[in-house]
Structure formats: structure tokens, C-alpha cells
Amino acid sequence: MKNILSLPFVILLLVCASCGRNSFPVEAQQTVMFNVSGLTTQEGVDELLLAVESLEGVGLCEAWPEQGSMVVEYQPRVISMDEIQNSINALGYEATFPED
Numbered sequence: 001m002k003n004i005l006s007l008p009f010v011i012l013l014l015v016c017a018s019c020g021r022n023s024f025p026v027e028a029q030q031t032v033m034f035n036v037s038g039l040t041t042q043e044g045v046d047e048l049l050l051a052v053e054s055l056e057g058v059g060l061c062e063a064w065p066e067q068g069s070m071v072v073e074y075q076p077r078v079i080s081m082d083e084i085q086n087s088i089n090a091l092g093y094e095a096t097f098p099e100d
Helices: 002-018 042-053 081-090
Strands: 030-037 058-064 069-074 094-096
Touching: 030 081, 042 058, 042 069, 042 081, 069 081, 081 094
Parallel strands: none
Antiparallel strands: 030 069, 030 094, 058 069
């Protein structure tokens, strides 16, 4: 009986362990779009995505050098839009929020 009672705990542990660092519940994430000036090459895109995706609280990222834009899914309880913007700017790009 003791093994049966611990089964739900083991299942929960396995589910949590299988979640990636960048996996968040849908309701806990938000999406932000940036205009990114100076993003012109695939190498730049690769560098940018690697840097932003490595930030704690950031999930999926997409960047389009042709449009000079980037979309980032992030967890606002962990990281702010301004922190993401600052990390992009630290790479030598100019990240701004699109005007509505």
C-alpha cells in the first residue's frame, strides 16, 4: 500500500522533470514584439536568439532580419520586457517597442 500512495508523487516528479527550462504554463507567459535595428545577417540572428533564449524566464523566440523584428515569449514573474530589451541592446542592436 505504501508504494501505491507514493505513485502520484513519482508521476508528478517525472512530469516536472520532463518539462524544459523554457516551458511555462500558457497562462503564465506573455508575448512581446520588438523592432530590432541593425539585425541584418543570419549570424546576428543566431547570436541574438542564443542570448535571449538563455535568459531565465524566456521561452520561444523568433527573429526576422528582413522586417527588423523579433517576438519573445516570456514569463513576466521572472523577467521584464525592459530586461529583455536591455539584453538585446547590450549585443549592439537597438530594440524598441513598436508604436501602436
